[in-house]
Amino acid sequence: MSDPMTFLVLLILLLTLLAGGLWVAVSLAVMALAALTFFSGAPAGQVLATTFWAHSHSWPLAALPLFIFMGEILLRSRLSEDMFSGLAPWLGRLPGRLLHVNVLGCAIFAAVSGSSAATAATVGRMSMPELTGRGYPEGLILGTLAGSATLGLLIPPSIIMIVYGVATEQSIARLFIAGILPGLLLVGLFTGYVMLQAWRFPDAIPAEVRQFSLREKLVASRRLIPVMLLILGVIGTIYTGVASPTDAAAVGVVLSVLLAWLSGKFGLREFGQALISATRTSCMIAFILFGAAVLSIAMGFTGIPRNLAVWIAGFELSPYALLAALTVFFVVLGCFLDGISVVVLTTSIILPMVEAVGIDPLWFGIYLVIVVEMSQITPPVGFNLFVIQGLTGIDILRIARAALPFFCLLLLGAVLITVFPQIVTILPQLMLR
Template identity: 50%
Template structure:
C-alpha cells in the first residue's frame, strides 16, 4: 500500500509542475505522515542539513563556477581554430569538431548543456554556413554535448557519489575510458555516414602547412593546461576533488585574464548563474536524500527488491529493463532528477544482482545522457534548437542515430564491465 501511495504522489506532484526538489520532499513527508508515527519535521530538518553540508559536495559549486567562467571566454572559438586543420582530411571533416570540441570542453566544464551551448555557438553557424547537412550537424552536437555528464569532472557523478557513498575520485577515473570510447563511437558514425552519403559534407579542404597547423593548435593550450591541472592533480594524489575544483576556478580566472575578458560584469554573470544552478541542485539533493530515508522507513526498497526477485531476471535482463525504464523516465525528467529519485530503489537491486557500484554510476550517467537528448525535456535539444532556430521535431529526429549508438555502447559496457572498471582498479 505504501509503495502504491508513493507512486501516486509522485505522479500527482511531478505531473502538476511542482519543482522536483519540493515534490521529493512532499512525497516523503506525506508518506511518513500517513504510514508512520514520527517527528517528520525534525527528521526533515536534520536530514537536509546533514546531506547538504557533506564535505564531498564542496566540489560541486566550484566546478559549476569554473564552467560558468569558461562559458564567457573565447575557448570554444580557439578549439574550432585549433582542431579544424587536423580533422579536415578525415571523412566528415569539420563535423568532428562537434565531437572533439565537446569532449575537450566537457573535461573542463562538467555540464552537458554548458558544453553543447559553448561549442555549438561557434561550430553550428560555421558548419551551416559552409553547407554541412543541418541534421547531422545538429545531431552530432546535441549528442556529443552530453559527454559533459560522463567525462570528469562530471557534476552528475559527484551527485551519485554523495548519494551512494562511492568515492568521487574512483567515479571520475571510471568515466575517462567510457567517455573517450563513446566520443570515438560518435566520430566513427560520422565518418561512416559521410562515406555512405557524401552530400552531407561540402567538397572543401583546408590547405595549411605543418607550421600553420601547429600555430593554430597553440590555441588549445589554455584548455589542455586547465584539464591537466584539474584532472592531473586528482589522479596524481596531489589534491582531493574539492581542492582540484578550487584550482580549476583559479585556472579559469587565469584564462579569462589572459584573454582579457575578465570583468566585474563577467564575474557577476558567472556567479549568478552558478548560484541558480547550485540552488536547484541543492533542493533536488536535499529532497532526494530525505525521500530515500522516508522510503527506507516505509520498507519500499525491500518490497521492490522482493518483487523483482520473484521475476527471476538474469543480471543482463535486469539491466535491459532498467535501460528501457530510464529512457522512458528521461523523456520527462532531467538526468539529475531522474537519478536521485530512483537510486533508493535501483541501487539495492544492482547490489543484489552483483554489479559494481562504480560501474552502475557510469551506467546511470549513460542513461542520463540519453535523457539529455530525448524529447520533450531533453536540455541539449533545446540548446540546439535555440542555436539554429530549427523545430524541436527536426532536432529530435537528428539525434536518433546517435541515440542508438548510446544504447549500443551501454549494452557493450554491460557485457564487458572491465571497460569501466579497468582504470579505477589501477589506483
C-alpha cells in the same frame, strides 16, 4: 498494504505533484513526509530537520557549485573560439572533415565543464555558424552537436557523477576515473558514425577549402594550450592523488578565471554573470539533492527499497534482464525529467535491487550516466535539444530526429559496457589500488 502497493501509492503522489507544476525538490520532500507519516512509525518532523541539516554541509558536495562556476566562466570566455581554431586544421583530411570539431570539441570542453547543457551551448555557439556557412548538412551538424554534448555528463569532471556519488556514498574520484574509457568509447563511436556517413554520402560533405602545412597546424594548436592546461590542472590533481575532487574544483575555478581573463574577452561584468548563473544552478541542484536525501531516509524507515528488492528478486531476473528493464524505465523517465532529477529520484529505490543481483554500484553509476545521456536528446524534456533550439531557432522535433542516430550509439555504448564491464572497472582498479 503490501510494499509494491505502498510504493505505487507514493509514486502516484509524486507524479501528481510533478504534473501539478510543483518543484521537484518540494515534491520529493512531500513524498518523503507522506511516507514517514503514513507508512512508518518515525517522527517525521525530526527526521526532516536532521536530514536537511546533515546534508547541507557535505564536503564532497562543495565540488558541485565550483565545477558549475568553472563551466559558466568558460562559457563566457574566448577559449571556445580558440578551441575551434586549434582543432580545425587537423581535421580537414578526415572523412566528415570539420564535423569532427563538434565531437572532439564537446569531448574537450566536457573535460573542463562537467555539464551537458554548457557543452552544447559553448561548442554550438562556435561551430554552428562555421559549419552552416561552409555548407555542411544540417542533420549531421545538429546530430553531432546534440549527441556529443552529452559527453559533458560522462567525461570527468561530471556534475551528475558528483550527485550520484553523494547520493550513494560512492567515491567521486573512482567514478571520475571510471568514466574515462566509456567516454573515449563514445567519442570513437560518434567519430566512426560521422566517417561512415561521409563515405556513404561523399557529395554532402564540402571540399576542404585550404591545405595546412604541418607548421601551420602546430602553430594553430597553440590555441589549445590554455584548455589543456585547465584539464591537466583539474583532472591531473585528482588522478595523481594531490587533491580531492573538491580541492581540484577550486583549482579549476582559479585557473579558468585566469585563462579567461588572459584570453581578452572576460572582465568583471562577465565574472558577475557567471557567478549569478552558477549560484542559481547550484541552488536548484542542491535543493533537489536535499529533497532526495529526505526521501532516501524516509524510504529506509518504511523498508520499501529492501522489500521491493526481495520482491523483484522473486521474479529471478538475470542481471541483463534487470538492466534491460531499467534502461527502458530510465529513458521513459528521462523524457519528462532532467538527468539530475532522474538520478536523485531513483537511486534510493533502485540501488538495493541492483546490489541484490550482484551488480557493482560503481559500474552501475557509469551505466546510469550513459542512460541519462540518452534522455538528454529525447523529447519533450531533452535539455540538449532545448539548448540547441535556443541557439538555432530550429524546431525541436527536427533536432530530435537529427539526434536519433546518436541516441542509438549511446544505447550501443550501454550495451558494450554491459557485455564488457572491464571498460568501466579496469582504470579504477589500476589507478586506485
